[in-house]
Amino acid sequence: MQTGKLIVFAGPSGVGKGTLLRSLLDKHPDLYLSISATTRPPRPGEINGHHYYFVSRDRFETMVAEGQLLEWAEFAGNYYGTPRQPVERAIAEGKFVVLEIELEGARQVRKTFPEGMQIFILPPSEEELERRIRARGQDSEAAIARRLQRAKAEIAAADEFDLKIINDDFDRAIAALEAALFAVVPAGRVQ
Ligand SMILES: Nc1ncnc2c1ncn2[C@@H]1O[C@H](COP(=O)(O)OP(=O)(O)OP(=O)(O)O)[C@@H](O)[C@H]1O
Numbered sequence: 001m002q003t004g005k006l007i008v009f010a011g012p013s014g015v016g017k018g019t020l021l022r023s024l025l026d027k028h029p030d031l032y033l034s035i036s037a038t039t040r041p042p043r044p045g046e047i048n049g050h051h052y053y054f055v056s057r058d059r060f061e062t063m064v065a066e067g068q069l070l071e072w073a074e075f076a077g078n079y080y081g082t083p084r085q086p087v088e089r090a091i092a093e094g095k096f097v098v099l100e101i102e103l104e105g106a107r108q109v110r111k112t113f114p115e116g117m118q119i120f121i122l123p124p125s126e127e128e129l130e131r132r133i134r135a136r137g138q139d140s141e142a143a144i145a146r147r148l149q150r151a152k153a154e155i156a157a158a159d160e161f162d163l164k165i166i167n168d169d170f171d172r173a174i175a176a177l178e179a180a181l182f183a184v185v186p187a188g189r190v191q
């Protein structure tokens with residue numbers, strides 16, 4: 001039976017995780033990106049079942065109670081969690097499965113999947129991180145403040161991760177990610 005690989009992608013909100021992942025998925029369509037459940041309302045352009053499964057707090061709490069989530073956490077006033085079944089199935093099928101999650105979730109996954117690879121994306125500076133969150137233009141002032149406060153705690157925990165990559169020059173960050181993911185196995189293949 002083929003066995004895939006679990007890759008956790010963490011880093012403060014606004015550092016560019018999603019943008020890096022979209023670029024990686026374009027180049028390596030065999031990567032499997034887990035779709036999280038969240039109680040956060042959709043941003044303009046976000047599609048249910050594609051960007052997230054947008055659920056009520058009641059529904060999310062049922063998913064937790066029924067053990068449907070591999071990990072979950074509260075972030076900036078909303079719940080976020082990884083549906084367990086699709087991830088376990090994709091790993092059993094031999095895929096490289098990527099979770100884009102925050103710090104508490106990464107810590108939970110480290111316990112259940114100690115063999116997984118955990119990558120932390122760092123901003124070039126806190127000022128640039130704030131500039132990116134604001135440039136994205138998707139969050140209220142209150143949400144920006146909560147995200148920046150949380151960012152400090154997340155960055156302080158970066159040494160817990162197997163690999164740290166600074167997302168300064170975008171292409172260089174992509175190259176560093178490709179080197180980490182495909183160092184042992186050629187792109188898109190699982191042996
Ligand atoms: N290397 C880079 N240089 C400059 N801007 C960047 C770089 N990488 C990403 N960005 C920009 O930063 C903003 C935030 O990126 P993105 O939404 O991907 O962050 P994120 O880490 O996924 O955030 P969240 O965790 O809140 O979803 C976007 O406008 C994106 O275009």
Ligand SMILES: Nc1nc2c(ncn2[C@@H]2O[C@H](COP(=O)(O)O)[C@@H](O)[C@H]2O)c(=O)[nH]1
Nearest residue numbers: 013036072073075080081082100101102105
């Ligand atoms: N623990 C988890 N964290 C998750 C999950 N899905 C996303 N996230 C993280 O939440 C924040 C905020 O995301 P946003 O889309 O509201 O900007 C960010 O750090 C994501 O990585 C999850 O399933 N579990």
